[in-house]
Amino acid sequence: MDKVNYHKTQNQEISLIDANYQKFAFQRHYHLDFHIGLITDGQQKFHYQGCSYQVGSGQIVIMPPDELHDGHSLLDSGYQVKVFSIDPQWLSDLAELKRPGNTISFSELIIHDPGVFKPLARLHHSLTQNNISQLAKDCLPYEGFSQLFTRYGALAQKAAIPLGQQSVNTLKEYLMENLDQPVRLEQLSELCQLSPTQFQRHFKARVGLTPYAWLSRLRLEKGMRLLKSGLCGTEVAHQIGFYDQAHFSKAFKATYGVSPSQFI
Numbered sequence: 001m002d003k004v005n006y007h008k009t010q011n012q013e014i015s016l017i018d019a020n021y022q023k024f025a026f027q028r029h030y031h032l033d034f035h036i037g038l039i040t041d042g043q044q045k046f047h048y049q050g051c052s053y054q055v056g057s058g059q060i061v062i063m064p065p066d067e068l069h070d071g072h073s074l075l076d077s078g079y080q081v082k083v084f085s086i087d088p089q090w091l092s093d094l095a096e097l098k099r100p101g102n103t104i105s106f107s108e109l110i111i112h113d114p115g116v117f118k119p120l121a122r123l124h125h126s127l128t129q130n131n132i133s134q135l136a137k138d139c140l141p142y143e144g145f146s147q148l149f150t151r152y153g154a155l156a157q158k159a160a161i162p163l164g165q166q167s168v169n170t171l172k173e174y175l176m177e178n179l180d181q182p183v184r185l186e187q188l189s190e191l192c193q194l195s196p197t198q199f200q201r202h203f204k205a206r207v208g209l210t211p212y213a214w215l216s217r218l219r220l221e222k223g224m225r226l227l228k229s230g231l232c233g234t235e236v237a238h239q240i241g242f243y244d245q246a247h248f249s250k251a252f253k254a255t256y257g258v259s260p261s262q263f264i
Contacts, residue, residue, distance in 0.1 A: 002078075004257040008228055009127045010137045013087035015228055016124060022078030024257050026071040028209065032221045034086045036148075037061040038121055042079030046071040053110060060111040060120070062152075068208045082124045094142065095153060103158045106148075116147045161206050164192030164199065168207060172218065179219055179240045185211070220255050223248065224263075233260040 002024045007016040021044075028047075043056040048069040055061050056079075063069060065088050073079050091104045111117075123144030126132060132140075161168040174191060175183065188211060189199035203211050219240040226236040237248035253259045 002257060006263045007128050012228055013090035014141060015085045016127060017083035020078055020080045021073055028068050028070050029217055030066050030068050032065055034065060034088055034091055035063040036084040038082045040080045040082060042077060043074040044071055044079045045074045055110050058117055060117055062106045105154045106152045107154050108152050119144050119147055163202055163206055164194040166192045175218055179222055220252060227260055227263045
């Protein structure tokens with residue numbers, strides 16, 4: 001049986017997922033945040049950058065932001081996972097990056113290292129508890145990720161993905177500022193100085209999704225961030241351009257496996 005629990009933490013840049021996925025399968029999607037998943041039981045299969053991967057109990061999957069992937073259980077019995085969803089800027093600040101344009105990256109997509117897995121599992125558990133001090137909750141993430149950074153962290157220059165005379169990142173910034181507005185294909189193609197036909201073809205080739213599917217995911221990812229900040233579902237739906245809360249709730253549950261009201 002599928003069971004998904006989302007948890008906010010004292011740090012708005014970090015949220016937690018504790019899930020048992022059996023039937024639920026993730027279609028191709030991306031996140032705005034880093035997702036660091038700890039498989040605690042079962043096996044998951046996913047596709048990423050044209051390759052198929054399997055990950056099992058005791059292994060860690062590190063999925064960078066903006067990267068397309070899917071995911072489903074390899075076994076009928078399902079798999080259990082504990083996930084950290086972390087704002088990329090928070091990770092960059094933790095790594096104390098000095099040069100503009102540098103981003104944090106990791107040398108491995110899948111990590112099998114008990115010396116890293118166990119501290120992260122303890123951290124995930126601790127951040128859901130109410131019987132530890134506020135200072136401990138503030139400090140624990142810095143300590144918990146230290147082994148992961150020391151052994152697998154790296155620096156990288158984030159490469160711009162060209163799209164006509166602009167980049168996909170420029171397009172994302174434009175849309176993030178206009179999520180509550182109706183978006184027309186002509187607007188996006190003009191921004192990139194392409195014809196509508198060229199824009200659709202180039203976008204799908206560069207990103208791997210249609211512009212509509214990509215924007216739909218962007219709205220939901222922004223919606224997730226707004227829920228983390230404490231906004232109610234009605235206000236979130238309005239800010240990200242959904243017709244009403246009912247449409248937002250339906251799309252949110254289909255995407256994340258829980259309704260907005262279950263996000264705690």
